[in-house]
Amino acid sequence: VHPVYADLPTTIFEVMSGLARETGAINLGQGFPDEPGPEAVRRKAAEEAINGYNQYPPMRGLPELRRAVAAHYARFQGLDLDEAEVTVTSGATEALAAAFLSLVSPGDEVVLFQPLYDAYLPIVRRCGGIPKLARLEPPHFRITRETLDGVFTPKTRLVVLNNPVNPAATIFADEDLALLAEYCVAHDAIAVCDEVWEQIVFDGRLFKPLIAFPGMRERTVKIGSAGKMFALTGWKVGFLCAAPALTKGLAGAHQFLTFTTPPNLQAAVAWGLENSAEWFARMPGDLQRSRDRLAAGLTREGFKVLPAAGTYFLNVDLSASGVAEADRDFCLRAVKDHGVAAIPVSAFYEQDAPTSIVRLCFAKRDETLDAGIERLAAAR
Ligand code: PMP
Ligand code: GLN
Incomplete structure (x- = not known):
């Protein structure tokens, strides 16, 4: 047996x-809204399902969606991503799995912060990764040198960061992110940033992605979710954004997880990103x-x-x-x-x-x- x-x-x-x-x-x-999400975006998906292309789209995603994602992050976060650095996945959940599968080998240490979203640990472990769990304390959930000294070692391969944080509903301070970036660079570690809540921040706060911090552009995998951006959580259209050397491995894993994501939903998200100011x-x-x-x-x-x-x-x-x-x-x-x-x-x-x-x-x-x-x- x-x-x-x-x-x-x-x-x-x-x-x-x-x-x-x-x-x-x-x-x-x-976490899902009880409103139906923007009607124009849903109509676009319906129109594409009836009159558009419904066979396998390109493995890395529709070119117009990859361009729209890069343009969206330029607009909202000042990033300079090329469309070649964007891979479309079936939700952030698949993006996370693709990241772990392509980046974690048996014996690699993976730093994670508690509280932690439940999709991380099972896959990290299944890849043979050794979790190093840091604990962030309420009410501010600060990342400190003391926290990082307790979990970073010469074997650290990956850091998983969720920001804004589910379930704590907090957003990391710039200085905490700068500190984490410093440790990633010093340990030559890669950061997998689950930023699916990036568009949902309150009280006039601005969201700053870890990839924008010094030394992180080439060592960050940024993950987003159209489900969260458009309050269409069942759509499961996600994005992996990373420098070309990382994207090659991410796309390699993605092709054997789902290969592609429904093209009508991709087209509707591309349209939505360009038309939803x-x-x-x-x-x-x-x-x-x-x-x-x-x-x-x-x-x-x-x-x-x-x-x-x-x-x-x-x-x-x-x-x-x-x-x-x-x-x-x-x-x-x-x-x-x-x-x-x-x-x-x-x-x-x-x-x-x-x-x-x-x-x-x-x-x-x-x-x-x-x-x-x-x-x-x-x-x-
Ligand atoms: N990461 C976090 C922190 C989430 O809260 C969620 C969903 N709420 C996901 C990933 C999964 O996103 P998706 O539905 O796009 O797979
Ligand atoms: N991320 C959503 C939440 O935290 C749920 C997503 C899921 O069901 N996996 O509630």
Whole structure:
């Protein structure tokens, strides 16, 4: 009997969304909006599916999308990517897998920060990578020399950085990124930057990608997601951006993971990136209002909410809210008995997980948020 690889558990997002579907609960767990996303972009996808090209597109992505991604990052982040440095993937999830498969060999050390998104560790381990886990502490989740000295060694091959951070909803300070860049250069390490939330930052903050820091242009793999940019999370169109020497390996892995990504969706995303100035100007403000509505409602009900500088997520500290229950127990009770799904933040830790933080998605209509607040209050 061949053993089944046992370290790939069902993700917490599927577990909680499954329970929400089963119970008919309001889903403030998995991060997805309940608005349908920009209509013009969806119409473009439909038009392309009917009248466009629907056979295998080029392996690295439609040229117009690769150009549009490079132009988008020039516009919003001042980057100078060439279209040849962009590879289109089936979501950021595939981009992450392609990055790990092409960059991690057995015995390589991989630095990761906790809390950590759940798609990283299983694939890093499957590639034979040795995780070196640093822990960032609330409320500011700063990267310090002390943190980095504890995990960087002469065997460090890769650093995985998520910014803005899911689930903490924080954005790293420029000086922390500069420090991380300094360590990457000193250790000749490559950075895999999961920046899928780059467009969703609040309170007038500007997002600065790690690839823009000194010494990082040639050693960074920047990952983005059209699903997040256009609030179309089911589309699974992602981007890998990296210097040519890295892109060669990334594209090599991508061709045996999915090879290509649906061409109508690629064409619609390309069109969207070129024609959505108004959407990009409005979306963060709309989400910020939703964040504030959820935060105010929960605060009114006696919950202690943590600051959220970006992403779709607001965290609640149960113990500071007077709820003496572990996050997982609270989330199971909330979905089963009170009709509201949330995500226990302990799922984002490998070791010494905090057990009193619960993550809520606020990318929802006002009435969904209001009903969620009421149900969470009943679960207190
Ligand atoms: N990384 C992070 C940090 C995410 O939050 C998500 C999805 N929410 C992904 C990757 C996956 O993105 P995609 O849906 O494009 O695969
Ligand atoms: N990234 C989304 C979240 O954090 C979910 C994506 C997924 O289901 N894998 O909720």
